[in-house]
Amino acid sequence: MTWADVGWLVLSVGLFLGFISFVVLFLTYAERKFIGRIQQRLGPMRTGPFGLLQPVADAIKLLSKEDLVPGRADRFLFWIAPLIVFVPAIVIWVSIPFTRDIVIENLELGIFFVLAVMGLSIAGILMAGWSSFNKYAMLGAVRAAAQLISYELPLLVAVLGVVMIAGSLDLQVIVAEQNTVWYIVLQPVAFLLFFTAGLAEVGRTPFDIPMAESELIGGPFVEYSGMHWSMFFMAEYANTFAIAVLTTLLFLGGWRGPAPATGWGQDVMMAFWFLTKASAVILVIFWIRATIPRLRIDQLMSLAWKVLLPLAFANLVMTAFYLFYGWPDWSIVLLSLGLLMATVYGYYVRRRSRLPRPVTVKLRVRQGRIVG
């Protein structure tokens, strides 16, 4: 490794930073438009044609806004917390491949690196919550910590199933191994677990309990404004995009799709398929936000520990049997679907047993009057 390598690394990370910022700006616009459609509104329309300049206007507003620090806040931690959240959200992109050739540094431990580094941002959220000297921020931070620690387990164990089938942690290899069949077919349980736990990891609705605008008025970020707040905001959207991209890479075949065999047309089509699939996943995330209300904290915890984690372990054991005894592919598909159906059935049985018994009242009517 020479200083030239270091310079190249800094330059490419800078380029990616620019790209991610652009994506984040566009995502905020896309989210508002899409949710507007779902709610029979137009979304932003005033700034530029179709409101296209709205994200730019928002960015300028945030940059020029006063950066307030509460009087009794712990100034150092308050100042550094947004960085601790922001840096992991950017660093993970170092090893995420966009096509076969577009990646800064493909790591042998790719997916493990991404998930391990992603988990670090929670330290920043806790710092933000504690240093703000605000009880809402504190509550939000504690909720965020509990939530992220709980959902990291099913997330990792779900990814393990895919990794076992692909035989590698390298994201390039995982995509290359999906040349016959996407892993969403072989690992439907892992797909659902990863998507759900991923939403919880990045704190999207219905898992945005730490922010919970309507009860915690914004959670750990309540006291932040201007630049510092926008760093939290950018980190959240960058992480949402990361979850969509990882879902694409792990389960939807990455950049695989109809493409010419050679030449620049291949690269263009790879990028096209990759971005199309990632955008589709993003739209599903927005759709969920517009449709499903926020969970309660106890529901959140019991979902993670009583439903997702056992399912993840069942999937892991199932995949191990499938690989070890060389069972045919259809067997694991059937087993997975059976597992999912059993889960849904169990949910309904439990729910019915909890509902109050319907009260039957027998009315005896004699001569037009109710007697008992």
Added chain:
Amino acid sequence: MSPLLAIYIVVSVMAVAGGLGTVLARNVVYASLFLLLSLLSVAGIYVLLFSPFLALVQVLIYGGAIIIVVLFALMLTRQGDETGSLDSPQKPLAAVAGLAALGVLIATIVVNKWPPSVDPEPVGFEKLGATLFTQWAVPFEIASVLLLVALIGAIVIARPEDSQ
């Protein structure tokens, strides 16, 4: 000076500074965050020593563990702003234990015959996994049972008295 050496110096200074901060900080939250800094710097040293897998395990496990420590600090000390004395009467005992550990480490460094410097090559995590689950399977299992026992012990202690 090569970049690797520069990175090594930065990371080592951060690890030591983090360790000192953990011991010297008057505030529990600061102490746990210093511990996080120290542990992450050690992960950086693992990367420099060509064991990225160990480094990532360090980040994943200790990242989560520190969060738990901060949570405990917050729950046990009223928002963590406990500024009174944190000393306990067991201070001499702790000093003895610390010095003993230091002695063992120094003795290990002095007594061992270190192999001449070789070009390090990364240990593939596949090889690591294979060795861990075949050659070292028994120590691995013993360690996990030990952790399980500790976990159950903690639950038994924390369980409310009145529940049967």
